[in-house]
Amino acid sequence: MTRRLLKPLRVCIALAFFLPTVLLFLDIWEIGIRAVAGKLLFFQFVPSAFKFLNHPAAGAAGFIVVLMITLVFGRVYCSAICPFGIFQDLVSRLFSNRAKTRDRKRRSARTKYSPPRSILRYTVLMATLLLLFSGSGLLLNLLDPFSSFGRILSNLFRPLVIFLNNLGTPLAEATGIHTLYRVQWPVFAQVSLGVALATLGTVGWMSVRHGRLYCNTLCPVGTLLGLASKFSLVKINIDIGSCRSCGRCQQVCKAGCIDVKTKSVDVSRCVSCFNCLSACPDQAMVFRSDFQSSFQPNDQSNHESDRQTRQGKDAVRDRRNFVLALAAGTLGMAASRAHAASESLPVQAKPTTIPENKTNPLSPPGSVNIARYTSICTACHLCVSACPSRVLVPSVFSFGLSGMMQPRMDFNAGHCNYDCTVCSNICPSGAIQPLSKSEKQRTQVGVAKFIKENCVVYTDNTNCGACSEHCPTKAVHMVPYLNAAGRKLVIPEVDETICVGCGGCEHACPTKPFRAIYVDGNPKHKTAQKPKEKKMETDTGEDFPF
Numbered sequence: 001m002t003r004r005l006l007k008p009l010r011v012c013i014a015l016a017f018f019l020p021t022v023l024l025f026l027d028i029w030e031i032g033i034r035a036v037a038g039k040l041l042f043f044q045f046v047p048s049a050f051k052f053l054n055h056p057a058a059g060a061a062g063f064i065v066v067l068m069i070t071l072v073f074g075r076v077y078c079s080a081i082c083p084f085g086i087f088q089d090l091v092s093r094l095f096s097n098r099a100k101t102r103d104r105k106r107r108s109a110r111t112k113y114s115p116p117r118s119i120l121r122y123t124v125l126m127a128t129l130l131l132l133f134s135g136s137g138l139l140l141n142l143l144d145p146f147s148s149f150g151r152i153l154s155n156l157f158r159p160l161v162i163f164l165n166n167l168g169t170p171l172a173e174a175t176g177i178h179t180l181y182r183v184q185w186p187v188f189a190q191v192s193l194g195v196a197l198a199t200l201g202t203v204g205w206m207s208v209r210h211g212r213l214y215c216n217t218l219c220p221v222g223t224l225l226g227l228a229s230k231f232s233l234v235k236i237n238i239d240i241g242s243c244r245s246c247g248r249c250q251q252v253c254k255a256g257c258i259d260v261k262t263k264s265v266d267v268s269r270c271v272s273c274f275n276c277l278s279a280c281p282d283q284a285m286v287f288r289s290d291f292q293s294s295f296q297p298n299d300q301s302n303h304e305s306d307r308q309t310r311q312g313k314d315a316v317r318d319r320r321n322f323v324l325a326l327a328a329g330t331l332g333m334a335a336s337r338a339h340a341a342s343e344s345l346p347v348q349a350k351p352t353t354i355p356e357n358k359t360n361p362l363s364p365p366g367s368v369n370i371a372r373y374t375s376i377c378t379a380c381h382l383c384v385s386a387c388p389s390r391v392l393v394p395s396v397f398s399f400g401l402s403g404m405m406q407p408r409m410d411f412n413a414g415h416c417n418y419d420c421t422v423c424s425n426i427c428p429s430g431a432i433q434p435l436s437k438s439e440k441q442r443t444q445v446g447v448a449k450f451i452k453e454n455c456v457v458y459t460d461n462t463n464c465g466a467c468s469e470h471c472p473t474k475a476v477h478m479v480p481y482l483n484a485a486g487r488k489l490v491i492p493e494v495d496e497t498i499c500v501g502c503g504g505c506e507h508a509c510p511t512k513p514f515r516a517i518y519v520d521g522n523p524k525h526k527t528a529q530k531p532k533e534k535k536m537e538t539d540t541g542e543d544f545p546f
Helices: 003-026 034-043 045-054 062-073 076-081 083-102 104-110 118-133 138-143 145-174 190-210 220-229 248-252 275-279 298-340 370-376 382-386 422-426 504-508
Strands: 234-238 285-289 392-394 407-409 443-450 476-482 488-494 517-527
Touching (some): 003 034, 003 076, 003 083, 003 145, 003 275, 034 045, 034 062, 045 062, 045 145, 045 220, 045 370, 062 076, 062 220, 076 083, 076 220, 083 145, 083 190, 118 220, 138 145, 145 190, 248 275, 275 285, 370 517, 443 488
Antiparallel strands (some): 234 285, 392 407, 443 517, 476 488
């Protein structure tokens, strides 16, 4: 393979990862992209690492594959697999093409060699690892590239797609096209929307002005892989004997890691985009192993020897830092794991006065327990986008500060479909374990609690039964009730042994501002008993029953 084919190959691989990932978050029509895109999530570094550390038997060792690729070819992950990195390239390319025709000086300033900012990037990495070691994944959740990209798609682009779809649906119907249909609006989450906007603005500005600056300063994954890339077998280097210092490689370098003056490449910041290989007119940019010999003029041999000596000393120090950082990350994640271990309804005559006593939030079925869930979830919001009933919404402080933006079940928005297992089968980090339909139907995430004094049967002396009608297990059922006036009515009763906490009763309850029935979360999920099946009555008469 010639070196000029490396860039087209990288672009093809990047599109193969980027487009399905985007469709996975923006698929409001459920076109079946999950089966394909879900396989590609195997290679997303942080979710894969979390899933492997908590479920090694699941075989989710994608982050190990990424590390091995990095140790051979450098930071290919950042340029061809990471969707956030590819998104930065698209933004940079879009605005650089405009600047190319308007202001060449600004464009050349954007692509010149920049200092490594080592203090900043290693400080961010160590702070992230220390917080993980203390049991908090907040900083990692905010800076993880896959999760950041997922929040941008879920909170900003997905609502835009829904808006365009709902706007075009009546127009399509008017022309006789009935393939489009209205899609339910997602829940508006101010904190997640604000974080997504801030991330998009900050990273977008960095991309336009300085290329991959975010990847080489704030991204902990980029810094960690940058340390690994220093030991890669194959690196991008400059053949000093062939280089004329024309600067074309420097102009197309996304990371600003090529220094034409010293004819050197900072491999820790190089994202292996291979742009320089295609741009160099003298083939001075080479992609080869350090063990390969290359022609060096005699008058430059001493300079090259000194440079290699310095690199050898730096390699020893960097190898030690890399091992320490990788060990700290592993211990931090392990400590985090150990720390975790529409119908017509009656409306009440006056507002309810007794508030619901919710002691615990509700985590999705398959999350096992809240402590484990909050320690593994990276708040990528993929489950929020995929949830068909929109019952999963980003939290604020329901799970504490470290669990900010992690999805919770909100029964004001909807209820958990009894037969649905979408979130458990799509979670890339393993925070929500895969469940079969039968397992999901027995998983008790919470228990329904009934407040008699809030119920319209008690306050307004009228029958309702909305909660019982929407209960899939009939844990909420109606029993005879005699009001003060002696009128025979029916009122809800809860069988907690078969309740799964799906929230159908709470979502259907018409009382406001406080519900007459609500679901209180289980800190640790339990197994509900199997609902009792009623035997059908058989007519023993000889006559035809109807």
